[in-house]
Amino acid sequence: MELFLVKSRRSAWNRLVVQLGGCLLTAAVIPFFIRYLTIDADAVGTLEQTFVGCIGAIVVGVWLLRNVTTYPGVETGAYILPAFALSYFALLMVFVFGRIEYNRLTLSLAFAISLIWLFFVHFKSQRSQILRIGYLPLFSDTEPACSTAVEWIALAGVESDFSTLDAVATDLRIDLPEDWDRKLADLALAGVPVFHLKHLLESLTGRVELEHLSENSFGSLIPLSAYQSIKYGIDFITAVVAAAVLLPLLLIVAIIVKCSSQGSILFTQWRIGTRGEPFKVYKFRTMTASLSSESGREAAMTKLNDTRVTPVGRFLRKTRIDELPQIVNILRGEMSWIGPRPEAEVLSRWYEKEIPFYRYRHIVRPGIAGWAQVNQGHVADVDEVRSKLHYDFYYIKNFSPWIDLLIIARTVRTVLTGFGSR
Incomplete structure (x- = not known):
């Protein structure tokens, strides 16, 4: 999560005010005023309750999205639907079990527009962000292959300057030297993301290299x-x-x-x-x-x-x-x-x-x-x-x-x- 907090200071599309503010404006505020001008007076109370609920669902959805995503790139987009499906489902349960009247059309539109806005922000942020990621060239001097969205920094040793990095990546499945084990642990404790390099490259590029083909995310060569x-x-x-x-x-x-x-x-x-x-x-x-x-x-x-x-x-x-x-x-x-x-x-x-x-x-x-x-x-x-x-x-x-x-x-x-x- 710290990676995205760091990037939010550099890329406008990753800032909380853009993600949350834009979502509130397009999915809640604008639809509310449009509906407010077109519905009967006796339905205004129901519309206002729905409006307040949608604001809560959007806030929770954005909070979930910014806290459950770990790897930058494709995986960030993959969490948009689950995060907002969960927040709006929770809102629906509050309305149903609390016997609170709500406007179904307004709620449905808010959910759909929330997804559209967050996907739009995701696509724009992927185009604009440039990450500085340090990697450990312990077994290869070759810079990791990736898109122009990443500036790879080869780390000469544990005394390297980590202050300008957004994250550190290495092969976490191998036995690293003890000094690097300690350093990576210190970085993680200090809030610097430490990524498994193979998984990071897959999320950044949306590709699985042929030589890396193993099992899928469910632990088998056969999909779910x-x-x-x-x-x-x-x-x-x-x-x-x-x-x-x-x-x-x-x-x-x-x-x-x-x-x-x-x-x-x-x-x-x-x-x-x-x-x-x-x-x-x-x-x-x-x-x-x-x-x-x-x-x-x-x-x-x-x-x-x-x-x-x-x-x-x-x-x-x-x-x-x-x-x-x-x-x-x-x-x-x-x-x-x-x-x-x-x-x-x-x-x-x-x-x-x-x-x-x-x-x-x-x-x-x-x-x-x-x-x-x-x-x-x-x-x-x-x-x-x-x-x-x-x-x-x-x-x-x-x-x-x-x-x-x-x-x-x-x-x-x-x-x-x-x-x-x-």
Whole structure:
């Protein structure tokens, strides 16, 4: 927690006044005044009680978030939903068991806006913060690989200057020299965060290096099966609703695709799914028919500024609308809304020969949106796929509702900006 207190003095987005003040303003104050001007006079008392309760839930949620997060980076965002779900659930219990009248719409809006604001603040803080982290080069002189968000400081010895550091990182699973054991203990007692280097790098980058693949957060190579079952049920229900709601849009897009260029409306391709089983994926056709039907490794790759992509197809790819027919794949249990993107069968077989552990990404159901897509975008070359696989492994290792929600939030940004499309 001290790390975030230190950074809050340097990065405006990490300051308590921004996190708490902005959340109170957008999720409680503004909605209250809007509702106050539109509801009947006899409902004002209920609205005021809800307003006071929402203020309390927001204060508790921000306090939880700032006190339960340990590692900077991705893990901070993963705690947003649990912290606020707990605080608003506690508020709801107070209302229910205390027999206190409350406004359901105001409470629901406050919860939703709180999440949106905190995710926004999280994304902005990740872009603006630069951490100074000291590391112990005891067994390697190589600076830890990471993003530009970290300035790594090699610590020459226990007498090094620690006053300007935000944290210290080392491999806590090895036997350190006794003088370093004592120093790290002193730093922790003084409130300086001491991180396990491998875990810190995973949280900062959102990646799990291939050589570091071990067990996931649940102590096994197999992700939590209970969540897999729950997720499948949620996927199916939401796919049914989405199919009904989006049917007019799907029909309009189908007509545009058909009229804009020769060829079929849908593009189908065999891809590799859960447990390595092939399945046929459906997308709106975005390439010229004569070229999109080609087979082979080269044809399966979409290159930057690919000449095969039609003008309409380029827009569909940028907005990800071309992926919507995969609702059918979700209904058939072949895909999920969130998960590693399924690769073309010909590419997947190639990657399996070139990259160790590649098949492990098939341990979970593939998805329309994925952790690698919102962080890296579209790739095809083996070296790029190897890097993408690090993101897939991070998702599998941290397989949970919280990382799924984080992907959904980042997918909104991806759709709005067209990040990673080809």
